[in-house]
Amino acid sequence: MTAQEGAPLGLRERKKLATRRALGRAALLLALERGPENVRVDDIAAAVGVAPRTYNNYFSSVEEAICSLNVERAAQVAAGLRARPAGEPLAEALVNGIVGTVDGYTGGAEPDRAVVRVIAGAPMLRGEFLKSMTLVERALAEAIAERLEAAADRELMSRVLAAAVVAAARTATDHWLENPAGAPYHAVLRRALSFVGTEAAVAPERDG
Amino acid sequence: MTAQEGAPLGLRERKKLATRRALGRAALLLALERGPENVRVDDIAAAVGVAPRTYNNYFSSVEEAICSLNVERAAQVAAGLRARPAGEPLAEALVNGIVGTVDGYTGGAEPDRAVVRVIAGAPMLRGEFLKSMTLVERALAEAIAERLEAAADRELMSRVLAAAVVAAARTATDHWLENPAGAPYHAVLRRALSFVGTEAAVAPERDG
DNA sequence: CGCAAGTTTGCGTGCCACGCACTTTCCGGT
DNA sequence: ACCGGAAAGTGCGTGGCACGCAAACTTGCG
Structure with missing residues (x-):
């Protein structure tokens, strides 16, 4: 899913994945330009230079295409946690892993409000x-x-x-979106994650 | 929205709400009978004795109609928390309030697996x-x-x-659905809620 | 080099959301 | 009891979408 593993990918698969990504990128771009509700399937297909019917071989709705790039973060977040040292308490590892993932995604900078607003804020895409x-x-x-x-x-x-944890991160994003003059995403995310105390989880037993 | 406040409800509003509920109920019933993907808008409308066009004045998708009854639980859950004594710690109040709400909804009995599976398990309705x-x-x-x-x-x-808390409850539901021979919903829900330690919340003064 | 599997594409079908205009219902004031 | 008019229901037309099917095409692999 992550495309970072080039070895077992046939050439055909590679091209297919590229098309999928291009469609997703085009969909998101169009959504940014004219709003998600004004994006037609034909536009996405045309932007990538592919038949509308082909688009439907990859996505079965405009919403799915627009959010498709977001899906790739699933593996990234999991990898972010796995990258934390084994000795680190779960609660800290979760926070550091997720925050680190976001940094890796945004290059350490503040996320683009317009992009986040379209993906996470548009009612049409909410589901x-x-x-x-x-x-x-x-x-x-x-x-x-x-x-x-x-x-x-x-x-x-x-x-x-x-x-x-995911719910907390999502809430942090919502809150950050609604308060443009507030704290940077970093800070909001950390604080939100701190509220879902995972202390109860480390209690049962742990070996060193 | 909740229909528990009969005073300021005009007769027109009452009928409108009744139609809405009837549509939602019919949609859910049809989804149970033949699966959500086999429910046509015309069927729902016909079951209630209303024109298909009228259906679209209430819901703008079949999914929305099927899940509409679920929406009414929003106010119930909030009320469930408010009904807890003011002195009760937040963590306990949350657990007791939610569990109590579920009991009130199911009459204390185990939830109907078929219903829950359709609403919470069908991929088509997930969003x-x-x-x-x-x-x-x-x-x-x-x-x-x-x-x-x-x-x-x-x-x-x-x-x-x-x-x-909502995420925990939802996860509990998923888990309960996937383990028919497991613990009763009650128990799974309580345990799931116990994992999202809300201890951090009762201590207002925390480092920022 | 050629075949077979995989991919793209065009077409047709059924379905859906919704704007618009018209009809019906019925609330509320006199 | 009556009536004006707002609100709800309805029929129709339009634009759009998902997907099955089968033909055309591409390409990896022997």
């Missing part, structure tokens, strides 16, 4: 956006589960923590 | 379902904010807690 967030949850839950070796209900716990 | 959950978040955040009188960033905190 699809939330749906894409559940993919992040799923990936993150797996990474969390790896840190909860011997817990009784590792399954439920990891999924709940992932969902809570 | 709309998650969207409806954000309404619950919003309502719950307000109720939470009322309990956080003097906190510095009551706004962000209440919204994060609401989102985290």
Whole structure:
């Protein structure tokens, strides 16, 4: 999914993925220019130089195309957590991993408000956006589960923590969007994550 | 919205609300019978005895109609929290309020797996379902904010807690759905909520 | 070099959201 | 009891979308 693994990718797959990305990028670009509700399937296809019918081989709705780039962050967030040292407490690892992922995504700079507003703020995309967030949850839950070796209900716990953390991040984004003069995204995100105390999770047992 | 306030409701409004509910109920019923993807707008309209065009005056998608009944729980959940004694710690009030709301909704019995699976499990409805959950978040955040009188960033905190708690409940539902032989919904829900430790919230003074 | 699998494309079908104008209903004031 | 008019229901037309199907084309691989 991440395209960082070039080895097992056939040439055909490569081209297909490129088309998919181009469609997603074009969809997002058009949404930025004229608003998501004014983006026609034909426009996206035309922008990429592909038949409208082909577009439907990749996405089954305009919303899905616009949010598709967002989906790629799922694996990134999970990798962000896995990159944290094994000894780090889960709560800190989660915060540092996620914040680090965002930094890697934005190059350390403040996210582009226009882009975020379109993807996360447009009512038309809300459903699809939330749906894409559940993919992040799923990936993150797996990474969390790896840190909860011997817990009784590792399954439920990891999924709940992932969902809570993602929900906190999403809320932070909303809040940051609504307060343009407020704290930088960094700070809002950290504070929001601090509210979903994951202290309860590290309690059961841990080995060094 | 909640229909519990009969006083300021004109007769017209009453009928309109009845139609809306009838449409939602019919949509859900049809989705249960034949699966959400086999529900046509005309069927819903016909089941209620109304013109298809009229249906579109109430809902702008089949998904929205099917999930509409779920939306009514937003106010219920918020009320569930407000009904808790003022002295109760927030964490406990949240758990007890939500669990109590579910009980009130199911009459204390186990939720109907078929219904829950259709609403919360059908891929086609996933986006709309998650969207409806954000309404619950919003309502719950307000109720939470009322309990956080003097906190510095009551706004962000209440919204994060609401989102985290709703996310935990949703995860509990997913988990309960996937494990038919597992613990009753009650227990899964309580356990899931216990993982999103809200201990951090009751201590207003925290480093920023 | 040629085949077979995979990909793109055009077309047709069923479905849907919604603006507009018209009809029906019925609330509220006199 | 009556009536004016707003609100709700309805029919129709338009623009748009998802997807099955089958033909044309591309390309990896033997």
